[in-house]
Amino acid sequence: MDVTYLMNSVWVMLSAILVIFMLGGFILLEAGSTRMKNAGHIAGKTIFTFSIAALVFWAIGFGFIFGKNGNLFVGLSDFFYSGYVMKGLGLSTSVYFLFQLAFAAISLTVAFGGFAERAKLSVYLVFSILFSALVYPVIAHWIWGGGWLADHGGQDFAGSTVVHLTGAVAAFAATILLKPRIGRFNKDGSANHIYGHNQVFTALGVLILWIGWFGFNAGSTISVDNGFFGFVSINTNLAAAAGVVAASIISWIVLGKTDVPTLLNGALAGLVAITASCAFVETWAAVVIGFVAGILVFCSMRFVEKRRIDDPIYAISVHGVPGIWGTLSTGLFATPKLATVGLPGLFYGGGLTQLGVQVMEVVISGVYAFTVSFAILFAMKKLMNGLRVTKEEETLGLDLSEHGSYGYPEVFQNTKQRKTS
Template structure:
C-alpha cells in the first residue's frame, strides 16, 4: 500500500482526534462560564449532543455535504455511510468521514451555546437533529461539497463560515427566542454580571481548544505532502497569540484593568478568524488578522449586551463576529501563491472580486443559518409549549430540574441546608 496514502490517513486521523477532543474544551468553557447550579447539565448535554450529532451526520449529514449525486444546493447520495473505501482517494475515506463528523459536532456545540442556562433538555435533542440535517450540511455543501459558493471560489479553508458562523447564527436565533436569563437585565436596561462559577475552567478550556485547533486547521490539509501543515499551524498559533494580546491591551485601556474573560475571548477570536485564511495568507497577515479579531471581540460583546442579547458563552462574538472578520480577511490578504481556491486578495492586486465573493458567502450563509434555525426553534416553541424551562426550574438550576442531581452535590446541598430555617427541638 502507498506510504503517502497511509501517512495522509494517519495525519488526518490525528487531526480528527484533536478536533473531537475540543468537545472537552467546550465542556469546560461552558461549565466555567455558567453558574454552579448548571454545571452538570452543561457537561452532560454536551457529551450527549455530540453523540447524537455523530449519528445524524452518519445517517444524513455526510451525504448532504459530499454525496456524489449532488446539485448546487445539497448532495443527494451516500446516506447511512457504509465505510466503503474509495481506492483512488489520497487518504482513507473512512478517516475523512470521521474528520468531517468532528467538524459537524463542533458546529452544533457552538449553536447550543445560545441555549445556556435556560433551555429544556428536550430542546437540545430536537434542535441537534434538525440542525444536523437542515442547517449545517447545506452550508457545508455550498462551500466544501462543490456547491454554488465553491463554484464562485469562496475561500474558507477550515470553517470560519462553515463551522463557526453557522453555529453562531443558530445561537443568535436561540438567544432571541429564549430571551435573557432571569436577573440579567434591570428595568432600566442596565445589565447585571451573572458571572460564571469557575474562571480556571474557562482558561483551561481555551488552552484545550487552542491545542485542538491544530487539528482543526493544520489537519484540514488532509495531507503530509510538503509538510504544508506546519505553515498552517504557524499561522494558527500566531493569530491566537495576537488575539489574546490585543484583547488584553484593549480591555486594559478601556476598563483600566486587563479583563480575564476578554483575554480568553481574544485568543479564541484569533483562532476563529484565522480558520478561514490559515492556508491562504502570509505569516505577517495572520498576526494582523488575530490582532484585529481580539479588538473586535471586545467591542462585539459589549454591543450584544447593550442590545439585551444574553449570550453567556460569548458564542455570537467569538464565533460569529470573529468568523465574519476571518472570512472577509482572505479577500484582503490571500496571496497569489497560496490562493489555491479563489483569487488573490485586494492587497495583492486581486481587486475587490475575492472580497466580494467572501462577503456574498458570509451574507448568504449567515442569513440561511439564522433564518432556518429561527424557524425551527419557533415551531418547536409552539409545538412543545415552550423551549425554556419554567422560572422556578431556572432559579433552581438545570442540574436538579432537568436531571435530578447536582454537578457539585456536596457544595449545592450544603448551600441549600444553609438557606433552610433552623428549627429548635426540645
C-alpha cells in the same frame, strides 16, 4: 499500500481526535463561564448532543455534504455511510468521515452557547437533529462539497463560515426566542453581570481548544505532503496569540484593567478568524487577522450586551463576528502563491473580485443559517410548549431540574445543611 496514503490517514485521524477533544474544552469553557448550579447539565448535554449529531451525520449529513449525485445546493446520495471509498482523496474515506463529523459537532456546540442556562433538554435533542440535518450540511456542501459557492471560488479553508458563523447565527436565533436569563437585565435596560463560577475551568477550556485547533486547521490540509500543515499551524498559533494581546490591550484602555474573560475570548476570536485563511495568507497577515479579531470581540461583547441580548458563552461575539472578519480577510490577504482556491486578495493585486465572493459567502450563508435555525426553533416553541424551563426550574438550576442531581452535590448538600442547622 502507498505509504503516503497511510501517513495521510494517520495524520487526519489524529486531527479528528484533536477536534473531537475540543468538546472537552467547550465543556470546561461553558461550565466555567456559567453558574455552578448548571455545570453538570452543561457537561452532560455536550456529550448527549454530540451523540445525536454523530448519528444524524452518519445517516444523512455526510451524504448531504459530499454525496455524488447532488447538485449545487445539496448532495443527494451516499447516506448511512458504510465505508465506501471517495476516489482521489488520498487517504482513508472512513477517517475523512470521522474528521468531517467532528466539524459538524463543533458547529452544533457553538450554536448551543445561545441556549445556556435556560433551555429544556428536549430542545437540545430536537435541535441537534434538525441543525445537523438541515443547516450545517447545506452550507458545508456549498463551500466544501462542490456546491455553488465552491464554483464561485469561495475561500474558507477550515470553517470560519461553515463551522463558526453557522453555529453563531443559530445561537443568535436562540437568544432571540429564549430571551434573557432571569436577572440578566433590569427594566431600565441596564445589565447585571452573571459571573461564571470558575475562571480556571474557563482558561483550561480555552487552552484545550487552542491545542485542538491544530487538528482543526492544520488537519484540514488532509495531507502530510511537503509538511504544509506546519505552516498552517504557525499561522493558527500566531493569530491566537495576537488575539489575546489585542483583547488585553483594548480591555485595559477602556476598562482600566485586563479582564480575564476578555483576554480568553481574544484567543478564541483569533483562532476563529484565522480558520478561513490559515492556508492562504503569510504569517504577518495571520498576526494582523488575529489582532483585529481580538479588538472586534471586545467591541462586539459590549455591543451585544447594550442590545439586551443574553449570550452567556459569547457565541455571537467569539464565533460570529470573528468568523465574518476571518472569511472576509482572505479577500484582502490571500497571496497568489497560497490561494489554491479562488483568487488572490485585494492587497496582492487581485482586485475586489475575491473580496466580493467572500462578502457573498458570509451574507448568504449567514442569512440561510439564521433563517432556517429561527424557523426550526420557532416551530419547536409552538409545538413543544416553549423552549425554556420554568422560572422555578431556572432558579433551582438545570442540574437538578433536568437531571435530578447537582454537578457539585457536596457543595449544595453542605449549603442545605447549614441552612437547616
